[in-house]
Amino acid sequence: MTDAITRPGRCTLCEAMCALRVTTSGGRVLDIRGDEDDPLSAGHICPKALALADLQEDPDRLRSPVRRTADGWRDISWEEAFDLVAAELARIRRRHGADAVAVYLGNPVTHSLGAMTHAPAFASLLGTRNRFSASSVDQLPHQVVSRLLYGNQWLLPVPDVDRTAYFLVFGANPAVSNGSLMTAPGMGRRIRALLARGGKMVLFDPRRTETARLGAEHHFVRPGTDAALILGLVRVILEEGPARPAPYVDGLGEVRDVLEPFTPERVEAATGVEPGTVTRVAREFAAAPAAACYGRMGVSTQRFGTLCQWGIQLLNIVTGNLDRPGGTMFTRPAVDPIRTRQIDPGHQGRWRSRVRGLPEFGGELPVAALAEEIRTPGAGQVRGLVTVAGNPVLSTPAGPALDEALAGLDFMVSVDFYVNETTRHADVILPPAAPLERDHYDLVFHLLAVRDTARYVPAVLPKPPGARHDWEIFRELARRYGRPARSRAWRAALMVRMRPERIVDLGLRTGPYRLSLARLRRLPHGADLGELRPSLPGRLQTPRRRVRAAPSALLAAAGDAAAQLLRPAGDAVTEPPRPTEDAVTEPPRPAEAGTLLLIGRRHLRNNNSWMHNSSRLVKGRPRHHLLMNPGDMAARGLGEGGLVTVRSPAGELTVEASATPDLMPGTVSLPHGYGHDLPGVRLSVARRVRGSSVNALTDPRLLDQVSGTAVLNGVPVTVERCR
Ligand SMILES: Nc1nc2c(c(=O)[nH]1)N[C@H]1C(S)=C(S)[C@@H](COP(=O)(O)OP(=O)(O)OC[C@H]3O[C@@H](n4cnc5c(=O)[nH]c(N)nc54)[C@H](O)[C@@H]3O)O[C@H]1N2
Ligand SMILES: Nc1nc2c(c(=O)[nH]1)N[C@H]1C(S)=C(S)[C@@H](COP(=O)(O)OP(=O)(O)OC[C@H]3O[C@@H](n4cnc5c(=O)[nH]c(N)nc54)[C@H](O)[C@@H]3O)O[C@H]1N2
Ligand code: SF4
Ligand SMILES: [Mo]
Numbered sequence: 101m102t103d104a105i106t107r108p109g110r111c112t113l114c115e116a117m118c119a120l121r122v123t124t125s126g127g128r129v130l131d132i133r134g135d136e137d138d139p140l141s142a143g144h145i146c147p148k149a150l151a152l153a154d155l156q157e158d159p160d161r162l163r164s165p166v167r168r169t170a171d172g173w174r175d176i177s178w179e180e181a182f183d184l185v186a187a188e189l190a191r192i193r194r195r196h197g198a199d200a201v202a203v204y205l206g207n208p209v210t211h212s213l214g215a216m217t218h219a220p221a222f223a224s225l226l227g228t229r230n231r232f233s234a235s236s237v238d239q240l241p242h243q244v245v246s247r248l249l250y251g252n253q254w255l256l257p258v259p260d261v262d263r264t265a266y267f268l269v270f271g272a273n274p275a276v277s278n279g280s281l282m283t284a285p286g287m288g289r290r291i292r293a294l295l296a297r298g299g300k301m302v303l304f305d306p307r308r309t310e311t312a313r314l315g316a317e318h319h320f321v322r323p324g325t326d327a328a329l330i331l332g333l334v335r336v337i338l339e340e341g342p343a344r345p346a347p348y349v350d351g352l353g354e355v356r357d358v359l360e361p362f363t364p365e366r367v368e369a370a371t372g373v374e375p376g377t378v379t380r381v382a383r384e385f386a387a388a389p390a391a392a393c394y395g396r397m398g399v400s401t402q403r404f405g406t407l408c409q410w411g412i413q414l415l416n417i418v419t420g421n422l423d424r425p426g427g428t429m430f431t432r433p434a435v436d437p438i439r440t441r442q443i444d445p446g447h448q449g450r451w452r453s454r455v456r457g458l459p460e461f462g463g464e465l466p467v468a469a470l471a472e473e474i475r476t477p478g479a480g481q482v483r484g485l486v487t488v489a490g491n492p493v494l495s496t497p498a499g500p501a502l503d504e505a506l507a508g509l510d511f512m513v514s515v516d517f518y519v520n521e522t523t524r525h526a527d528v529i530l531p532p533a534a535p536l537e538r539d540h541y542d543l544v545f546h547l548l549a550v551r552d553t554a555r556y557v558p559a560v561l562p563k564p565p566g567a568r569h570d571w572e573i574f575r576e577l578a579r580r581y582g583r584p585a586r587s588r589a590w591r592a593a594l595m596v597r598m599r600p601e602r603i604v605d606l607g608l609r610t611g612p613y614r615l616s617l618a619r620l621r622r623l624p625h626g627a628d629l630g631e632l633r634p635s636l637p638g639r640l641q642t643p644r645r646r647v648r649a650a651p652s653a654l655l656a657a658a659g660d661a662a663a664q665l666l667r668p669a670g671d672a673v674t675e676p677p678r679p680t681e682d683a684v685t686e687p688p689r690p691a692e693a694g695t696l697l698l699i700g701r702r703h704l705r706n707n708n709s710w711m712h713n714s715s716r717l718v719k720g721r722p723r724h725h726l727l728m729n730p731g732d733m734a735a736r737g738l739g740e741g742g743l744v745t746v747r748s749p750a751g752e753l754t755v756e757a758s759a760t761p762d763l764m765p766g767t768v769s770l771p772h773g774y775g776h777d778l779p780g781v782r783l784s785v786a787r788r789v790r791g792s793s794v795n796a797l798t799d800p801r802l803l804d805q806v807s808g809t810a811v812l813n814g815v816p817v818t819v820e821r822c823r
Contacts (some may be wrong), residue, residue, distance in 0.1 A: 104130055108624050110540045110557040111149045112211040113707055116278040116285035117545045118145045119625070122152075122536065122560045129153035129561075139628035140553045144286035146278060147705050147717065152536060154714035156561070161517045162531035163567065167404035173519065173782075176528075177300070178568060178576075185528050188511040190224070192484040194291070199454075201231035202482040206490020207238070207708060210544045212535070214571030217543070217600045218650050219488045219515070222574040224592035225581065229451050229460070230482050234468040237496055239281055240809045243406040244447060244461060248651040249413055251641030253446030253462055254438050254547060257416065258282055259392035260632055261290050261550055264426040266388035267301040268381065268415070270326050270408065271398020271813070275311040276702050278636065283549035288314060290550075294312035300388075302381055304329065304373070305398060306699055307727070307764040307769055320764040323697040324373040324814025326395070328665045329378065331413030331658060332367035335359040337418050338384035342419040345589035349639040351650025353599070355414060358655045361662040370665045374766075378707065386419050390426025390428070398699065402813045404807035406659050410654045417649055422636070429632040434547040434554035434615050435607030438641075445641055454480045458808050461739050466808035467496045470799035474505040483510040489570075494773055497810045498750050501597055503778075515573055519773065519782035521793075532570040536560045541604045541620075550799040555626025556604065556617060556791070561596040571600050655804050675764035696732060698797060698815040701771040710775035712786035724791025725758040727769040733759050736820060743822035746770075748815055750799035753792040754822050768795040768819060772812075 107131070109120035127133040132150050136143035155161065165181035166173040175182075183487040192200050203223045223231055243253035259282055261267060272280065274287035283291055291301060303309070304326065307735070312318035321329055337343055347637030364375035385391050388587065390507040393415040399408035401710060413422070421427030437443040449459035453469045455476045465473075473482045485506070493503045499521075506512060506525035514523035517531040540557045540695045563569065569574075579598040595603070605617035612630060620627065637645040643823050705717040706721045726744060738744060744757045746768070755770065763769055775793030776786040795812075802811035 101182050107560050108135060108557055109536065109560045110542070110555070111145065111152065112535050112540060113148045113152070113711070114278050115283050115545050116144070117283055117542050118149060118285045119150060119555065120145065120575060124561060125480060126295065127561060128295045129156055129200045137625045138555075139626065140283075140549060140551050141285035144289065146499060148707055151711055151714040151717050154716055155711075156534050156536050158625065158713055160713055160784055161534065162529060163564065165531065165599050166529050168527050176698055179568070181301070181528055181530055181559075182576045182580055185513045186577055187544070189484055189486070189529070190582060192510060196483055197480065198227040198479050199229050201226055201228050201481060201486065202232065203228060203486040203488070204467065204470065204490050204492055204503070204775045205233040205488050206492070206495070207234045208489040211605070212489065212538070212570050213534070213536060213543065214569045214600045215532070217236070217598075217603045218571040218574035219598055221592035221595040222578055223486075225578055227589060227598065231464050232470050233464055234467070234495065235464060235467065235813060236466040236492060236808055237401060237810045238311040239400055240461060241400045241409040241804060242281060243414055244406050245409040246447070247446035247650055248654065250644075251445060251522065252438055255430060255431055255444060255639065255641065256547055256548060256708060257283055257413070257422060258550055258632065259394045259428050260426050261287075261294065261392070263631070264294065264390050264392045265299045266385055266391035267291070267294060267299065268385055268391065268393040269301065269303045269311070269316070270330065270395035270412065271305060271400070271402075272394065272396035273309045273311050273702060274306070274311065275314055276704050277396070280649065281548050282394060283545040290314070300384070306697075306764040306767045307701070318780070319373055319377060322370070322764070323699050323767055324404070324811070325404045325665055326399045326402065326491075327407040327411060327661045328362060328367050328370040329373055330408055331359050331661070332362040332364060332378050333385070333702045334411055334414045334418060335362045336364065336379050337386045337415070339532075340383070341386070343418045344649070345418050345421060346423065346636065348640070348645065348648045349417055349465065349647060349649050352418065354650040354655060358658045361666055365513065366666040385415065390424065391419060391421050392416065392426065392428050393421070394428070398813050401809055403802065403804060403811050404657070404665070405804035405809050407657050407661050411607070417647060423634045423646075425631070425634070430548060430614055430635050431547055431632060432552050432629070432635065434552070434606060434613050434627065434629065435541070435543060435546070436611050437607065437638075438547070439612065440610055449644060454478075454740065458803075461807060464808065466803060467492060468587040468803060468810045470496065470504040471498060471502040471800065474509060475790055485509055485512045486515075487512070487526070488515045491520050491522045491709040493795050494775055497795055497800040497802070497812070499793050499795040500751060501800070515570065518710065518713070519780065521778050521781055524778070524780040530568075530573050532573060533563045533567040537563045537567070538569055539601060543604070543793060548687070550655065552629035553626050554615060555612075555631060556620040558621075611821055653806060660805070686785045694736075694746070694818060695816045696766055696768045696816045698794070699767060699769050699813045700794065701727070701769045703771060706771060706773055712773070712789050715781045715785050718789050722790060724755065724771060724774045726755045726819070727760050727763050728757050728777060729761040729763045729765045729767065730761060732763050732768070732819075733757060737818075738821055744819050745822045746797060746817050746819050747798060748797040748817045752798040753796045755792050757819070768817065812817070
């Protein structure tokens with residue numbers, strides 16, 4: 101085609117932020133490729149990048165606001181929609197107070213520049229304490245630990261994968277996820293390069309994963325017990341050396357005391373990992389010329405998630421690998437809201453949730469408490485809800501209970517371009533323009549990347565006439581909603597009035613490289629700002645720029661973990677987690693014989709709950725099966741592909757089971773983000789995708805006690821043949 105034109109683009113579907121070359125003609129996408137000249141992604145893309153074209157063309161994607169009526173969805177004008185939403189939210193606030201309007205921010209907020217600059221600001225203007233997000237089903241433990249140890253919740257050390265000699269990983273599957281809190285496009289290539297230069301990767305995961313198959317030394321670990329293992333590794337190193345912490349680290353004496361019970365033998369009883377393996381891995385890690393320890397979803401969203409993340413930091417700290425090349429380091433991003441203290445360093449317990457008394461962290465309550473806050477009558481009950489780029493009905497514990505709760509709201513508005521399992525309950529849906537139609541600068545993932553780069557990517561396609569960007573939607577809502585309800589929201593009030601590119605420009609100008617938007621616009625492949633460099637203790641935000649290795653909350657939690665996880669050596673049975681609070685669902689049934697531990701799973705061509713409407717991504721073998729160890733299937737008389745009923749104290753579902761020796765005995769695995777076949781969902785392709793929502797089984801009462809993060813891995817379930 102003669103009028104075809106190729107422009108730089110950016111994939112915003114996952115944290116890898118791969119750079120693209122997008123060819124379009126007449127407003128249609130002809131081709132999407134990786135940009136080989138990008139200093140970070142060097143041409144890498146995965147199959148999801150092409151699905152950006154499907155998203156662009158998808159007839160189910162909403163292009164104008166819709167209102168739910170008795171006879172279905174009706175298109176309404178933006179003016180009518182904005183007026184209606186602002187009036188309804190204001191009405192609830194007037195009658196019931198600001199806390200009666202809750203807000204939920206989903207994961208793609210972090211992937212849209214305009215949602216990132218404007219959605220949290222709008223949420224602040226709502227003045228509600230009922231603020232929720234996907235963080236509490238994701239990375240909250242990392243934030244809690246970074247706040248306690250380093251003084252800011254966003255000071256997250258990134259593994260220097262390209263220079264490390266020893267990569268120790270717990271509960272992450274970067275070969276599939278492409279890395280998380282570690283923006284490193286092409287993780288497969290990077291891991292193979294590590295092995296080729298004589299380095300080593302050691303992986304602990306209850307499933308022998310795609311990452312394990314890249315050549316890592318893989319060990320099974322019993323789900324939900326990693327805290328014992330990781331703290332046991334720290335104990336070996338503190339005991340035997342060589343421990344070589346930096347001079348700005350405090351508290352290792354207290355750490356050593358509290359880790360006393362975590363002997364290799366007792367670790368084995370809890371985790372199933374042999375004592376010899378524990379001591380060997382600890383010694384190897386300590387002796388390696390440069391080593392990096394890292395853990396993600398599998399160890400964040402489990403019962404001792406915060407302790408796991410603490411232990412991981414301790415391993416890097418005690419071996420001197422924090423802040424050294426090949427270890428873990430902090431980025432030096434071109435827009436650095438941490439350095440300029442424009443983002444909240446974090447706080448905990450300033451208020452508590454109304455029903456269960458759970459503490460806030462950084463201004464947010466655990467999303468596991470959302471349904472009960474809607475369903476429990478009384479002063480402060482949630483009656484209105486704003487959801488932004490999220491699908492909590494599929495992505496948060498006891499999704500079906502939340503689904504029911506949403507139906508009882510007085511008013512709900514969703515900023516989203518699909519009528520999905522969650523937004524089908526909205527009274528009004530406000531759809532933003534599509535990802536390829538907007539300018540992009542990654543405010544979040546440059547903070548977490550294995551190399552410092554900066555790139556501003558103008559929209560590939562023009563925004564259709566009348567369409568609104570995420571930020572324009574929030575700006576309009578803020579304008580009509582009226583005065584901020586709490587006075588401290590002045591910064592948010594200012595922010596929603598600015599354009600995202602102005603915010604980026606200001607950030608670049610005040611950033612460490614004194615860049616500007618104008619300069620970045622002249623660099624089609626962005627600015628390469630180089631490898632990560634040591635920056636401690638200068639970058640710490642603790643009072644005297646010290647690493648606080650032994651915060652009292654974590655010492656106490658380690659005591660609890662020792663009591664709950666560690667058994668005398670020889671007793672191989674660890675009790676599955678039991679819910680401690682009873683607020684939402686029925687009281688838990690006692691642990692039945694034959695309990696299995698449920699873990700999650702991601703696939704390369706899935707993207708949380710929301711890209712199943714792309715035919716290109718959903719074709720091929722179904723991926724929704726319950727994976728089981730062959731022995732566990734035989735013990736229950738289950739056949740390959742047969743339907744099984746999976747039950748937990750929170751709920752049940754039916755799904756096909758499939759045998760694989762890659763799964764640790766006693767463990768079963770289901771991916772999240774399935775279960776689209778609900779009334780009213782307008783996803784014509786996704787609705788045909790089989791599979792049930794794993795979050796019918798996860799239990800909102802099961803939380804990591806320190807952070808309030810939901811336990812999504814290591815959930816006790818029973819499995820039997822479906823009758
Ligand atoms: N293709 C694809 N990529 C994605 C996403 C996607 O949906 N699809 N989602 C993106 C998002 S939002 C995120 S947060 C990241 C997540 O990125 P990752 O954390 O790398 O991805 P997961 O697949 O969740 O990996 C978790 C691993 O933990 C293991 N695990 C489960 N329970 C335990 C346990 O108790 N102990 C240990 N040691 N391991 C355990 C699981 O078997 C799994 O291999 O991925 C991002 N990238
Ligand atoms: N059991 C279990 N549950 C899990 C997980 C797990 O591993 N196991 N993983 C958890 C994790 S890590 C995460 S991050 C969450 C994700 O959970 P959520 O953030 O709640 O859900 P998503 O599936 O990311 O839904 C994204 C929604 O955003 C919309 N959207 C996409 N792009 C945009 C945009 O640019 N603007 C706007 N306004 N909307 C947009 C999509 O249409 C879709 O409706 O799920 C969590 N839930
Ligand atoms: S790894 Fe795939 S989904 Fe993630 S940014 Fe790159 S192309 Fe997009
Ligand atoms: Mo996530």
